[in-house]
Amino acid sequence: MSLQTLVNQLRSFLPPEAVLHETEDLKPYECDALSAYRQLPMVVVLPRTEEQVIKVLQLCHAMKIPIVARGAGTGLSGGALPHAEGVLLSLARLNQIIAVEPLARMARVQPGVRNLAISEAAAPYGLHYAPDPSSQIACSIGGNVAENSGGVHCLKYGLTVHNILKLRVLTIEGECLEIGGESLDSAGYDLLALMTGSEGMLGIVTEITVKLIPVPEQAQLVMAAFDDIHKAGNAVANVIGAGIIPAGMEMMDKITIHAVEEFLHAGYDLDAAAILLCESDGSTEEVADEIGRIQAIMQQSGAIKISTSRNEAERLSFWAGRKAAFPAAGRVSPDYYCMDGTIPRKHLADVLCGIENLSQAYGLRCMNVFHAGDGNLHPLILYDANQPGELEKTEEFGSKILEMCIRAGGTITGEHGVGMEKINQMCLQFKTRELEMFHAIKATFDPEGLLNPGKAVPTLHRCAELGAMHVHRGEEKFPELPRL
Amino acid sequence: MQILIDHLATTLHTAAERKTPLQIHGGGSKAFYGNPVAGENVDVLDVATYSGIIDYDPTELVVTARAGTRLADLEAKLNQQGQMLAFEPPHFAAAATLGGCVATGLSGPRRASAGAVRDFVLGVRLLDGMGSDLHFGGQVMKNVAGYDVSRLQVGAMGTLGILLEVSLKVLPQPQSERTVRMQMNETEAIQRVNQWAGKPLPISASCFCEGELTVRLSGAESAVHAAHAKLGGEELAEGKSFWESVREQTHAFFQSGKTLWRLSIKSTTPPVSLPGQQLIEWNGALRWLVSDEGVDAETIRTVASNAAGHATLFRSGESRAEVFHPLAPGMMKIHRLLKQKFDPVGILNHGRLYPEHLNANQSR
Structure with a gap:
């Protein structure tokens, strides 16, 4: 089939601006966040409804045209790299939060909804969606499902696979499968797990039901500097060994510390060989108890400097350095x-x-x-x-x-x-x-x-x-x- | 130990050649659960001998053990280090094995707060229906290389392979636990547990039965104390044994000998009206029904479907109904195809999950 025929067919059910085929229009889609790999697709489609996605799939299936699904394009492994002879299926316009159910602690959303937008919609009820990949301002929940995204808090709160309940998935034939349910488990094989992290290889997700969990009452952060990376590594093991599952536990090495300190002046110890950030969250009582134990463990593990956030602003400023690691790398x-x-x-x-x-x-x-x-x-x-x-x-x-x-x-x-x-x-x-x-x-x-x-x-x-x-x-x- | 694997693999080759269906047998503690293996001249394949803990480093929060390892031994080992299987799998008998735990995918009282078996499985080693020795997943917390075949095994009832080894995430035991009990009606109990689950409270289990709501609090002593003050209720001295009785179904509710249904539904579903007695766990998401005679499976399944969930015939007294909730045709097709990929001849626990598997193979 010629390109023009394909475009015409697509435009029979999609508005003209939802079918892109001119080189300058295709250019923004040539790569995801791994820009070392680039490829222009033949056509980009931007459907707004599941019905339109089904028609795209049916057409491509009938014509044997490859389809690459794309969310927000923030992926770091080239998973959304287009196919030269294929259709790039952007799900960015399926961006509606369909329902937030505070009592049942779940939300039904379309794949193009941004990760952070879910937590924002749940915030008035004291709830949030736990997985928080560093790109959460921009990345889409559909992309999170495709990659089984994690984040800083996933040791305690799990990955995407632990925080979704149900998917609506379209097969390549355009048939709709309901995988999982609003219950905590479902009959048959765990296809929900199989779909999660399958990188757009098995089906196209058009709706996701996510779990919402309570926003912790409080969070506090211990920052510990070490003169030796081994000691920092042991400190991590000692915290876990003491029966603590921190909400987040991040380590940075010397070159990172220097790069971010130059960039941000977060107050990181420049003599340190490694810095550990260890966060506790939960009820006020839980956090007070845990932070005390973490401080003691850091001390025993040979930290040369220990600082504990005294308020929310300070906690965020300690985190700022870690979160700025990538931009800092871009600066140096x-x-x-x-x-x-x-x-x-x-x-x-x-x-x-x-x-x-x-x-x-x-x-x-x-x-x-x-x-x-x-x-x-x-x-x-x-x-x-x-x-x-x-x-x-x-x-x-x-x-x-x-x-x-x-x-x-x-x-x-x-x-x-x-x-x-x-x-x-x-x-x-x-x-x-x-x-x-x-x-x-x-x-x-x-x-x-x-x-x-x-x-x-x-x-x-x-x-x-x-x-x-x-x-x-x-x-x-x-x-x-x-x-x- | 490799000899045992080679032996299992050889048995599988032979069975595949002769098309002899195999019934995978671990400890036999959950043999009552699921459909019987279909076909005639079924050979029983004992897999419990492949046992033992392979690797356990408490500070890694990971344990790897052979599937024949007794759950009791595994939990005892974790207990020595102050750790646990957070999903509190039911044993149902001393002989219960890790393999059976994963194959049945059953989780206990802590499931609603901590997660299910599938949430803790990090990797598996298995023999597929042709005897190939395969590894999926691994021993690390985060791993997105390849499709998640490990979690696919959870609850597959041994129809996709013989589990050889499993790596699990483990968690520290809570510093302290307290069980509290209060009187209320069912409607109010369902409402309360759902409201509480949306608040930052350290609730690790809930159970409603006969006008009594029992709740377990877990965490730092100070946090448990504060939460008890918020929730109210009388502290139950024998809390530990109470949860044990719910987990192991030794609680009087489960002892009637009648048909036991498991309804896994949306947690906020109001009281489900079906003849019989009910016990509610998982903040309302799990309703056990001891059903009286005369309630047909279809009625129960319709109720469960309408409540966005599914119903399993957990223990059949008189009932001869299908054990697992029927799947939509599109989903059934995927199940059949997956089964064929893992077990092309159809010798592994055939029909244990869905009898349709068998029909699909016969028609080929």
């Missing part, structure tokens, strides 16, 4: 590349040492911010894309970090997803039979492979070419997507 370096491995915490010091060695070997600086409570590392590799070969070097460095995470018993992605970015490392983490099972699951929902082709799960052919046990990065910069 023209470009940065954010990684997302998770490791068992006991291997933290070894992995950080390994990263430091790689940093020297590649001659690239690396800032480490770390969701310390759940072992999720976010190394930020600083580079300059204008220097020839530096992006390639950076990607190779990043890939080595992920291999190290697998070797430490961890995973190549804690919360950003595989997308296009980590497709090769999937060959390292999973065996052939496991990858085959992933393909079989995909085929259950989408036998012709039209939904987000080429993402999340590598073809066996691809893994074979890369070598079963070793990945040679940089040999193929923009790998060809499978043609359908």
